[in-house]
Amino acid sequence: MDNLRRAIRLLFVDYCPDFVLQLKDSDNYINQQRFLESGFRIFSNYSLDEIKNVYTKLNKDWFIDPNNNSSNYFNILNHFTSKVLVEDNLEPFVNYEHLLKWRDLSYYTSEDLLTTSFFAYIDNRSKRKRDFFAWRPNAFSDNKRLRLLLSKGVAENHFHLKGSGPVFDLSWLNVMNNPTKFENEFNQLERELALLTKISNTATISKKELKILVGKAAYIRYRLFCEIYDIQKGSLLNIDISKDSNAEHSYELLLKMSDLSREIDLLKFDVGNKFVYRGDRSCVIDYAIPKSIHTSNFEKSYVFYGERKLMYDCFQRIYRNDESFEKLVYLFHAYLLIKAQFRAELIQINDKVGFGNFSKYQDRKEYFLPDGSIYHTAFMNLAIHDSKKHVEIKSFELRIAPKEEVTKLNSSIKAYNFALNKKAIESITQLKNPKKIKINSGYDLSKDNIFYTIHYIKKKDKQDLKSISSHINCRHYNLRKEIKSQSIAISQLRESYSSLSKYIKGIDAASSEFDAPPEVFAQGFRYLKNHKLKGRLNHLKDSIEEPKIYATYHAGEDFYDIVDGLRAIDECIKFGNFRQGDRIGHALALGINVKDYYLFKHNKLMLPKQTVLDNIAWLLAKIRKYGIAIHRNEVNRLEKLFENLYFELYAANYDNKHPLKEKSISHTTYFDAWKLRGDDPYLYLDEIEIDVYAKINLTYWERCRINEEYPKVRNIRQNIDAKRILQAYHFNTKIKEVGKLIKQFEVSFAYSELVACVQEKMMHDIKNCNIAIETNPTSNYLIGTFKRYAKHPITRFYNLGLETNNELIKKCPQISVSINTDDQGIFSTSLENEYALMAIALEKEKDEEGNLKYNSSMIYEYLERVRLMGLGQSFNS
Incomplete structure (x- = not known):
C-alpha cells in the first residue's frame, strides 16, 4: 500500500x-x-x-x-x-x-x-x-484486547492543555465562519517560516x-x-x-x-x-x-x-x-x-526533527482561537471531555502556564475551570427551558480526577552583553526574576485560596531545552517542593489540607549532543532536588541508541563552545565516577580538548589581575564549579572569600538560594577557585560572548562508546532514585531522530513482561515508565492511539534473522504493566 x-x-x-x-x-x-x-x-x-x-x-x-x-x-x-x-x-x-x-x-x-x-x-x-457525525477526533483501532486493557483505567501524566484540543479543526471552523477577522494572524504567518x-x-x-x-x-x-x-x-x-x-x-x-x-x-x-x-x-x-x-x-x-x-x-x-x-x-x-x-501550518507534518520545529507549531496553536471565544472554550473542553469519553482516564494531569501575581493566577485557574465545565457550551435545542439561562461557573475537577501541573516556560537569555548591566546580571537574569515571582504566586495561592490551590499537584519546566538550563529553575523548584503552609488563614477554610507539590521536568528531549541531554537530566535531578515520586518528561537522551544518533548526525555536531566545555567536564566526571576504563586515548584527547577550550573561553578572557589568569585549572575543579550552578548566582557576585552560608537571611525564599542537597560535600563551597570559575561563568561578559560561538565537534567511535557506557550507568542511577519517566511515543517519534515506533527507548527503560532473555532483563534498569500524549492536538493523536501504535510496532518488529521479535501475548502483558506504572506515577495518588 x-x-x-x-x-x-x-x-x-x-x-x-x-x-x-x-x-x-x-x-x-x-x-x-x-x-x-x-x-x-x-x-x-x-x-x-x-x-x-x-x-x-x-x-x-x-x-x-x-x-x-x-x-x-x-x-x-x-x-x-x-x-x-x-x-x-x-x-x-x-x-x-x-x-x-x-x-x-x-x-x-x-x-x-x-x-x-x-x-x-x-x-x-x-x-x-x-445522522451521526460526532465521532471522536482520532479514530481508534479495532483491537478489542487493547480496548479491554485500557478500560481498566489509565493515567494521562503528560498533557499540555493548550496543545491538546483539536487545534486545526476548530481554527478552520473559526476562519470558515469568520473569514475577515484574522488579517493580523495571516500576516503574522506570512512573516514566519513556512513549515510546509x-x-x-x-x-x-x-x-x-x-x-x-x-x-x-x-x-x-x-x-x-x-x-x-x-x-x-x-x-x-x-x-x-x-x-x-x-x-x-x-x-x-x-x-x-x-x-x-x-x-x-x-x-x-x-x-x-x-x-x-x-x-x-x-x-x-x-x-x-x-x-x-x-x-x-x-x-x-x-x-x-x-x-x-x-x-x-x-x-x-x-x-x-x-x-x-x-x-x-x-x-x-x-x-x-x-x-x-x-x-x-498548524499540525506538525513536515518531517523535520527537533523541538525548535515543534515549537513553531506550538506558538501558532492559538492564532485562530482567541481567549474568551466560543472556539477557545470548545478547544479546551474537547481536549478534556472527548479524551475522557473514549478512554477511562483515572488520573488526568493538565499542564498549564504560571502567572507572576497570585490574583492573576487565581483568575487564570478560574477561567480554566469555567472552560472545562461540560456545560460551558450548550445547544439551545438541548436546554429544557431555553428562557432560563444559567451562566455556568467552574466545576470541581477533582470529581473527574483532573488536576493541574504548572509549567514554567524556558526562555532565551536576551541579555545585551555590551551593556554595563551585563557585568552584574547573571545568566538568564530576567527569567530568574520571573520564576521568583511565579513561585511566590503559587505559594500564596496555596496559602490563601485553598479551594483552587488543591488542584495544583505539580510543577514542571517546559519548552526548548536550548533556551534555558535546569539551573535557572532550581531555586523555584526547591522552594515549592518543600513549601509548607503557614496556616494563618486556617480558620477561614472548610478543611485543613496541605497537598504536596511534586516535580517533573522536560529534560533530555532535544539536545546538541546526547551528552548535554544526559547532563540536563542530571542537572534537573541534582539542582531541583528530585527524589522518589518525581518524574522526568521525555528523557530521550537517556534511552536512544547512541551509535544510531551519531550516525544520523554523520558524526559531526554543531554546538556552542560553552556547551562543549560543559559536556567534556561532565562526561569526564561521569567516566571517573562509574570507573569506565575503556578508550584511555580518547579520555586523554578529551582532557586536552578541555584544557584548550578552558583557555580559549575563560583564561584568555580574565583580566590581567584575575587570580586565575595564570593558574592551571583542571577539569575536576571546573566540575566542582558546575556543581554550584544550582545555587543562586548572586551568592558569588562579590565578596567571594566570604562563606556563602553567612549571606543567607531567614526568609524561606532566601534559604532556598543554597542547594542543601547537592553537592553533599559542603567544602566545595569553600573552594575559592571553583567559586571564581562560577563567578566568571555568570558575570564575565567576554566569557558569555565567546561561549556562544559555534564549534564543530567530531564524534569518534571511542567517544560514542564512552557516551553509551555513561548512558547505561545513568539509567540505573535514575532507577535507584525511583524517579519515573513520562514517555510520549508520537511526540518523541516526531521530535526525535528515530523513525520507527519500535525504536522508542521505552523498551530500554523497562522490558519486564516483554523480553524472555534473562541477560536482557538483567541489563535493563527497569525504570518506571508511562505512556502519554504530550500535545495531542498538534500531533493529531490520542492516548488510546499511543498505546496502540506502540503495540502494533512491537508486534511487527523483527529480529536480525527476520523472525518476529516479541510474543504477542507478552506485548499486552508488558502494556498492562506500563498502564499500572502510569497510575502509580500520578501526582494525584
Missing part, C-alpha cells in the same frame, strides 16, 4: 489548489505530465519510468470503482479505506493490522478526508441515511498567500453548502477564484470578502444551530451545523458535525455520479487541498 498512500498524499495534499481552480477539468490537471511533475518529490526513490508505471496503475486500477466500473480520481480514497477502516456502532475504527499505514497517511491528509469518504461510499451502496514547503505547479509560478487561499476556501465552502442544501440559489454571491492566490491577482476576492462575510452571517442566523455561551443564546459555532441535528451527536464531538456532513454529502454525490454536482467537483477538490495546506 506504500505507493497507494503516496499517490493519495500527492493528489489530496501536495497538489496545487490554484492549478485545480484554473484548469477545472480533471483530464487536464491530473494527466501523466502533471502527475510526473508533482511526483518527483514524493516518489523520490523511483525513476521517471517507474513513476509513469504508478500513473498507469492509477488510471487502470485505483481510479476505478470496482462496483460499477466507473472512473473517478476520488475512488483512490476507497481503495485505501476499504482495506483499513471498519464501522462499529456508527463510528470509524482502524483495522489494527493496518494501524501504522493509517497513521502514515491520515497524519498528512487529516482523518476526516478518509472517514467521510469511507462512510459516503458504503452508505451509497447500502442506501443508508447517516510551498508547491506550485501553475504555469506561471507566483507567490501564494495563505490568506488568499483560505479566503477562496471560505467562498468555496459557502458555495458548496448553498448548492447542496438548496439555499439562496437565486442570489448566490459570485466571485472569480481562478486567479493566482496573491493580492495582485486575486484583488476581486479581497474586494468581496466583506460581502462573503455578510452572506455567511446570514447563514448563521438562518440555518445554524444556536448555542448558549456565557449567557448569550445566539452563538453559532458553525453555520453548517443544522438546527435539526440528532441529539445523539451532542453526547460526543458535536462541533465537527457540520464540516463532516458537508464533506460526506459532497463525497456521496461524487460516488453516485450525480450529474448536477459534476460542475462543483473541482471546487471540492480545491477546498480539500487548501484545507490540507492550512492544516500543514
